[in-house]
Amino acid sequence: MAANSFGTLFRITTFGESHGKAIGVVIDGCPAGLELTDDEINQELAKRAPGKSPFTSPRKEPDIGEIISGVFEGKTTGAPICFIIPNKEYDSTKYEATKELLKPGHANFTYIEKYGLFDYRGGGRASARETACRVAAGAVAKKILALNGITVEASHNLDEALLEELMREGDSIGGVVEFVATGVPAGLGDPVYEKLEANLAAAMMSLPATKGFELGSGFRAAAMKGSSHNDAFIMQDGKVQTATNNAGGTLAGITTGMPIVGRVAFKPASSIKKPVETVSLANEPTTFVLPEGSRHDPCVAIRAVPVVEAMTALVLVDALLMNRCCRL
Amino acid sequence: MAANSFGTLFRITTFGESHGKAIGVVIDGCPAGLELTDDEINQELAKRAPGKSPFTSPRKEPDIGEIISGVFEGKTTGAPICFIIPNKEYDSTKYEATKELLKPGHANFTYIEKYGLFDYRGGGRASARETACRVAAGAVAKKILALNGITVEASHNLDEALLEELMREGDSIGGVVEFVATGVPAGLGDPVYEKLEANLAAAMMSLPATKGFELGSGFRAAAMKGSSHNDAFIMQDGKVQTATNNAGGTLAGITTGMPIVGRVAFKPASSIKKPVETVSLANEPTTFVLPEGSRHDPCVAIRAVPVVEAMTALVLVDALLMNRCCRL
Amino acid sequence: MAANSFGTLFRITTFGESHGKAIGVVIDGCPAGLELTDDEINQELAKRAPGKSPFTSPRKEPDIGEIISGVFEGKTTGAPICFIIPNKEYDSTKYEATKELLKPGHANFTYIEKYGLFDYRGGGRASARETACRVAAGAVAKKILALNGITVEASHNLDEALLEELMREGDSIGGVVEFVATGVPAGLGDPVYEKLEANLAAAMMSLPATKGFELGSGFRAAAMKGSSHNDAFIMQDGKVQTATNNAGGTLAGITTGMPIVGRVAFKPASSIKKPVETVSLANEPTTFVLPEGSRHDPCVAIRAVPVVEAMTALVLVDALLMNRCCRL
């Protein structure tokens, strides 16, 4: 159900294909009274725009969108906010040559297995371009969080010298994006199936090319002893805090008031200049070679940074609203 | 919303506290016509029963439940299946001594911050005992999967010599549980926000004590090059497969037909025999010491094995049903 | 999805068959801190208990249940509240004789068409007995409403002299139940698909034997002119009110602060002592005759009164919680 929606009270639904007429997002459940302009969203979108660094693909698409609904006289009205980004510059012809081949590491095989057909132009719906819509929605979420004293920041672990080398080789590499949310009050998140970390994990693993998620000590915790992992409670700045933050900001799915810290693992981009063995749609063995002129990102984790921020913000704003209903 | 429910078409809702009258689960959306007995569920429950190994806590609770509804003349009717496990043996008195203290690594601080009160007896709703309900529901899911040729298995990475040492020390250690699902057809899972890996991640990170989730190559992918990570497509046994399975069984959120392989990181159990610095509910610094007679699990990952299997099964059966609706 | 659940933030899930082991309800999303006892729920249940009037069926079932979870030291904890009512007195043997016949006006034909099988004992899941669970959940909802100054009352339009006559004839009659909610603040309900009247309509039409729903002027509005239907706004008791209440308490799906007034039409009970033409499961024409000793309610609308109250309360408490999230 609703495979293209995320969130419960602050709920987004995205639509659009990479090489279709436009992509867009509908935000349903944004509280009324928030000041909001096109510019604020477009500034956030600019952070993930391609061509920002020499190591991201060179599509010149400016990624400028506009608010279609839900804002009146500069404020949100409680009605759904639709934000649309037209697809201006694209050339689908280069995808024609390989449209009969399974593309290793990509969506076409599984989409065809599921749906019987696939919009192969630029990856269609499976393109990372969809994440622009998440960033747009995340911009609205971040504004609400900021009013509540909450900030979200993410960063990647990549070294640019290595990336230059990979560009020359035509190869790619994976990466890790770390996110940190500060100012989050204790008590956010729900028990059992709606634990904050469960929602964060789903948020991150719904991003293209992700292979792992961890919170706080993460996989390192698997080799730690309880005596070193337990975060002692202490009084600091007049409130309960923990001396360490192995928990990464939650206990039993609910925030402690400490920073929320987590990491997301991204696989190396599948589109590389080296040929890969594959089969055709007609089940004949062959070789996949990236068409001339195709984009080549040596590392998708770089452009994922603002997207990870957006997903963190979306999870937190939903938890913040939900928290208004937990007590009598 | 519905913090105690999981799944869309095959949807479970759990209830009950560790030291309350009973725990239970309602399964809504189980297809009609499935043969099902109490015994089949109880056998699955026996796998996670405490006291099964010297390294799990000694509670003697037999974990035997019964089907209350939804089965008629040995078959599911399409009506909700309620399965209830009475809480027979428990002694809540030992929790009295520490009920005024924040328990490091546990739920009481965050629950009190959220709800203003906490059922401290045995961890209440936050107890791992809730996972018995997941295993019960998972037993039903596994039966449906088996009819579709799908099996799910999980295992842990723990070494029992180390555990003996930890028992003596009164300390604990984390662990990793790996799950593998075989026989899964290509095409399961939904794009974008309902990617199979997103749902698996949420499933696993909703378990108590989890700190990380990864699929296939997982966090290792972050250091790999595309040229080694890409899984080549090949024809084998008359169908499209991949030569390697770094993907871990999905591409773009949808199954490839290869085994689904993932891992879950568990933190070391927080209840250890070493004292931990803490504060009281009245904000006074003090020390938390595990009450005499408290259970002590050196590693929660061991008992988590059947629970991880159950969550995998629940995600897959939901995807299997959902897949009936994706084509005209 | 979740065919046995109702509500969004205050969400109930019911389970159990008329002649199974028990029926029950799980309430997920009840705010923490509400004082709640078994007795309070059982008192509300007593209102719909059979045998209360000479015109309701004589089953002696006391309808006494107990809270299994979600309440600690007399207060709700925020955890799911499970309330279970055991099925003590029933005799399923009388249903054996007619189990191979389609029962006019009943569920067995459509359930068999859908699911391939049917728990025919006492109507199974389709029995009006399921509504006891709604009343139990409604009792909790009413407590929350009362704390907010909101009351809900319902009444039927039946004349008891007519009912005596119908009892003698072995026939039945339909009826109308009117509900009124007072003290409801302006601003509850959501626009478009979650209009308060849409949710009330779904709530009422989900009850067994209902054929119609109307709010305020209802079907009479279809023959009225705008000049007589429009409710003028006036200042009264220091606040905005309407001079008349043809609207029935909402405008555009959101409450006006005036009483919410609506009506539900119930069909005459299908179980009557007169034979009805039917066919067997084997498609052979025959006659359906109510088995000796079967219950016979001359009018289901009488026992529906507390159920209509419960459904009204459930819709309102959900809207009340949802309203906490509509503004910044």
Place this chain on the structure above:
Amino acid sequence: MAANSFGTLFRITTFGESHGKAIGVVIDGCPAGLELTDDEINQELAKRAPGKSPFTSPRKEPDIGEIISGVFEGKTTGAPICFIIPNKEYDSTKYEATKELLKPGHANFTYIEKYGLFDYRGGGRASARETACRVAAGAVAKKILALNGITVEASHNLDEALLEELMREGDSIGGVVEFVATGVPAGLGDPVYEKLEANLAAAMMSLPATKGFELGSGFRAAAMKGSSHNDAFIMQDGKVQTATNNAGGTLAGITTGMPIVGRVAFKPASSIKKPVETVSLANEPTTFVLPEGSRHDPCVAIRAVPVVEAMTALVLVDALLMNRCCRL
């Protein structure tokens, strides 16, 4: 949650205000492989276009939209289908004069109570213009139904001589729209809270200006005896049917295979040329007079006919998909 969404598996989300940039709908869950063109949707939209009859408001808006996503090479792909209708012709200036007054029978009072502000231009989000999006989505639903042999038709009960008189008077009248769905197989709809009639009732009562819903015998059933209401089962055309159809096509929430017949009551349009007593936003008593040049529909039920068809189709297509999952 998701106040602007409707449906479970075939789920629509609408957005846009009457005098905003555009209105639109996202359909999530449409099965892949359906042939679909802009024209097919626009033809359905033309049925509700204003100015089609002398008795509907004269706005010249052509209501022509386009598919933005989800269709590739003429077929649906399984991705969300976004359909957008730009708002071309509107003049918001005439709403300025009355923007400080509560408008009897309209949304501004309740929206301001809920959200603290209101987009008053043409009714904003509360405008009946939103129903164009329902008709667009309904066009897609109808195509799927047609492939399954199901047709949906609606009609109103209005007499045009009366309407001419009302036009002269500047008054309005209510109306009833009846819908009939034929070819619906037995077994659609879910028990308990997702009864087909419950979903139909919610669908219809979510339309602007509706005051009542009934299925089959409806409110007349309240005065009928069981002996005349019961629909006898008979064999006809080789299958089980009922001799009469007082049920209106469902029993216990699930379709019988007989035509689904129901009715929706609409109130008289609130915008009339006669002055109505009201108060200002500043709580001062005054009179509401429809501004010069305002549209005046003597009866909203006329234009509601295709919208009622659309809502019926949306409910049925959702039930049709859901039915694929009810048996093993």
